[in-house]
Structures are given as C-alpha cells and as structure tokens.
Amino acid sequence: MGISSPRPSDKTGPIRMSLSSRFENIEMAQHLCGKLIEGYELPEETRHWILMALREALANAIKHGNSQDLGKRVHLEMEVADHTLKIRVRDEGPGFDPKKVADPLAPENRLKTSGRGIFYMKTFMDEVAFRQVDGGGMEIRLSKKLLGATQKEEKRR
Amino acid sequence: MKTSVREVKGGVQILDLKGKITIGSGDVQLRETINKLVDEGKKNILINMQDVTTIDSSGIGELVGCYTSVTNKGGKLKLLHLPPKINDVLTVTQLITVFDVYESEPEAVASFAA
Numbered sequence: 001m002g003i004s005s006p007r008p009s010d011k012t013g014p015i016r017m018s019l020s021s022r023f024e025n026i027e028m029a030q031h032l033c034g035k036l037i038e039g040y041e042l043p044e045e046t047r048h049w050i051l052m053a054l055r056e057a058l059a060n061a062i063k064h065g066n067s068q069d070l071g072k073r074v075h076l077e078m079e080v081a082d083h084t085l086k087i088r089v090r091d092e093g094p095g096f097d098p099k100k101v102a103d104p105l106a107p108e109n110r111l112k113t114s115g116r117g118i119f120y121m122k123t124f125m126d127e128v129a130f131r132q133v134d135g136g137g138m139e140i141r142l143s144k145k146l147l148g149a150t151q152k153e154e155k156r157r
Numbered sequence: 158m159k160t161s162v163r164e165v166k167g168g169v170q171i172l173d174l175k176g177k178i179t180i181g182s183g184d185v186q187l188r189e190t191i192n193k194l195v196d197e198g199k200k201n202i203l204i205n206m207q208d209v210t211t212i213d214s215s216g217i218g219e220l221v222g223c224y225t226s227v228t229n230k231g232g233k234l235k236l237l238h239l240p241p242k243i244n245d246v247l248t249v250t251q252l253i254t255v256f257d258v259y260e261s262e263p264e265a266v267a268s269f270a271a
Contacts, residue, residue: 023181026180045242052213052246105250110255116250
C-alpha cells in the first residue's frame with residue numbers, strides 16, 4: 001500500500017492507495033480523507049456527508065464490485081484541487097450499468113434492504129460519475145466543492 | 158456495536174444500540190438481535206438510537222429489513238431518539254415516513270398499547 005503524505009492544502013498531490021477487499025479498510029480511508037480536507041472550514045455536517053459518500057463508494061466496490069474477494073483490490077485516489085475534493089474508487093469486478101440501478105424512492109423499492117448507496121452518494125456530493133474501465137472494473141468518481149460547500153445542504157432543507 | 162434489551166411495561170422490548178451500524182460492523186448484529194426477539198414471540202420492539210454514532214446504507218437496509226420482518230409477524234417496530242444525522246439519512250430516502258419515531262420513551266412505550 002503506497003500512501004503519499006496528505007497535507008491540508010490546495011496543492012497537495014493525490015493520495016493513491018490499493019486496498020484489500022475488506023470493510024475494515026473503509027474507516028482508514030475515511031480517516032485519510034478527513035485529514036485531506038481538514039484545512040477547510042466545512043460545517044461538521046458537510047464533512048460527515050463527504051465521509052459517508054466515500055464509505056458508500058468503497059463499500060460498493062468491496063461488496064458488489066469485488067464480491068469481498070480478497071484476491072481483488074480496491075483502488076482509491078483522493079485529492080483536493082481547485083478547492084474541490086475529488087475521489088476515485090475503482091474495483092476489479094465485472095462492472096454494472098448505473099442506469100439499471102433501481103430508484104430507491106420508488107414506492108415498490110422503498111422497503112428494500114439494499115440499493116441506497118448510490119443514491120446517498122448523489123445526495124451528498126456535487127458530482128458522481130461512473131465509468132467502465134478498460135481491462136475490467138468499475139470506477140466511481142465523486143467530487144465536492146470545499147468552498148461554499150454549505151449551499152447544497154441549505155437547499156435540501 | 159453494543160446491544161442490550163430491556164423489557165418495560167406492556168411487554169415492550171427496548172433495544173438500546175450503541176456505536177456503529179455499518180457494513181460488516183453492526184448491520185448483521187442488528188438483524189440477528191431483532192430476529193431473536195421475534196422468534197421469542199416478542200412483537201413490540203422499540204429501538205433506542207440515541208447512542209448510534211454512524212449508520213450507512215447497509216445499516217439503513219437492515220433497519221428496513223427488521224421493520225419488515227417484525228411487521229410481517231404482526232408486531233410493531235418503532236424508533237426512539239433519532240440523532241439528527243440519522244434522521245437526515247432516513248429523510249432523504251423517504252423512510253422517515255415508514256417508521257414511527259418518538260422523542261420520549263414513555264410516550265413511545267404507551268403508543269404500543271394504542
């Protein structure tokens with residue numbers, strides 16, 4: 001696992017790491033992400049939602065992408081550039097069609113026990129994009145502006 | 158996550174949860190605790206969420222699953238003392254309308270008799 005040192009500045013280089021497909025790794029990644037954005041005076045709530053979105057992206061990659069196969073890795077990249085947090089999570093799984101993910105708000109899906117992760121990512125981040133990677137795997141990209149980041153929360157209320 | 162169950166008047170089971178309900182850490186435990194209560198014939202369950210620090214989509218999924226299994230057995234599952242962030246997470250997925258949520262334990266307990 002290679003980690004470049006996270007510094008809370010807008011010029012920090014990306015943190016790149018390759019994680020085994022274990023849920024225990026999620027908190028370590030959240031901790032590093034917290035360090036990466038700690039130089040920004042974000043509302044505590046915004047910070048919490050960013051870390052939750054990261055959690056959902058990693059959980060998705062470990063569970064659905066890699067099927068918890070310890071032979072498969074989850075590749076994580078996080079950086080702050082232009083006062084925007086950019087996260088990339090790539091798994092080594094077969095991929096999926098994001099358009100076919102059911103809407104968790106539809107009445108017939110409301111009481112399902114799964115299927116809310118992507119919805120939460122979209123709710124809490126500014127941008128969420130999916131890409132099938134050449135050579136296998138699915139990549140999720142998340143971004144969140146760290147200046148004026150309260151606007152989205154205010155709009156939701 | 159730590160769980161403890163106490164029985165109060167009217168046979169209501171209060172499940173006090175403490176810690177995280179997240180994937181691989183607390184989500185399955187919640188399901189197993191509720192299933193055990195249901196298997197024992199306990200039908201009125203109040204989950205005290207006051208000391209839950211974090212929940213994710215897996216934890217939310219388990220809460221929904223618990224709600225469905227208790228309801229299918231003719232029981233009632235209600236929530237007590239929702240921390241604001243968990244309230245928000247339930248609100249954005251419109252689940253807040255599914256659960257009966259209480260801020261007062263006596264009021265919540267009394268509601269099972271209604």
